[in-house]
Each structure stands twice: as C-alpha cells, then as structure tokens.
Amino acid sequence: MRVGGARTERVVGGFNAWMIALSRSPRWGRPVRKHFTVITYTGRRSGRTFTAPVGYRRKGDTVTIGVHVPNAKNWWRNFTGEGGPITLELDETPREGHAIARRDEKGRVTVTVQLTD
Numbered sequence: 001m002r003v004g005g006a007r008t009e010r011v012v013g014g015f016n017a018w019m020i021a022l023s024r025s026p027r028w029g030r031p032v033r034k035h036f037t038v039i040t041y042t043g044r045r046s047g048r049t050f051t052a053p054v055g056y057r058r059k060g061d062t063v064t065i066g067v068h069v070p071n072a073k074n075w076w077r078n079f080t081g082e083g084g085p086i087t088l089e090l091d092e093t094p095r096e097g098h099a100i101a102r103r104d105e106k107g108r109v110t111v112t113v114q115l116t117d
Contacts, residue, residue: 037063040087041099044078056088063088063097063113070109076101079111086113 040051052075057064067076078084083100097113
C-alpha cells in the first residue's frame with residue numbers, strides 16, 4: 001500500500017537529510033547519536049543503495065529498531081524472511097550486521113540487527 005505522493009516523499013527526504021546532517025554535526029551529533037543512527041542497505045528488488053536515519057536501542061551486539069507507522073514505510077520490508085545485510089553508524093563508525101524484520105500480532109514492526117563485525 002502506497003501512502004502519500006511526491007510531496008510526501010520530498011518532505012520525508014528533507015527530514016531524513018536534516019537528521020543525517022544533525023547526527024554528524026560537531027555540536028549536536030553526540031546527543032543525537034545516542035538515540036538515532038544512520039542505516040545503509042541495498043534494496044532487494046532495485047539493487048539501489050539507500051541511507052536513512054532511524055531510532056534505535058542497543059544491547060551489546062544487538063540493535064533493535066522500532067518502525068513507527070510501518071504501513072507507510074517500505075525500507076523494513078527488505079529485511080523480512082531471512083533478513084539481509086545492513087550497515088549502521090555506531091560510535092561514529094560504520095558497523096556491519098544482519099537485520100531481520102518481524103511484525104507482531106498488533107501490527108508493530110521491529111527490525112533486529114545482529115552486529116557481525
């Protein structure tokens with residue numbers, strides 16, 4: 001199901017660019033990175049590389065990403081089934097991992113990343 005249109009995509013794209021820049025800024029980067037990271041992944045069907053900011057929680061080598069309004073987003077669908085590779089910026093360093101997306105009985109989606117490097 002597609003939600004929004006060209007205007008929505010521009011707004012979301014602008015917000016994502018702003019969050020990525022904020023997370024990398026000398027002044028605000030450190031506090032922002034406590035709760036947000038930047039993910040990079042390759043689309044299963046398109047083969048294109050995508051980058052997006054996401055909220056996360058980390059416990060050791062496991063990172064959990066809650067997907068808010070999952071029906072309006074597509075990125076997490078790249079990690080259904082067996083999942084797939086993903087890169088996260090953690091502690092200002094790219095970290096490789098394997099991500100698996102799961103939807104619970106209430107429709108909530110969680111992407112769990114097991115860091116591999």
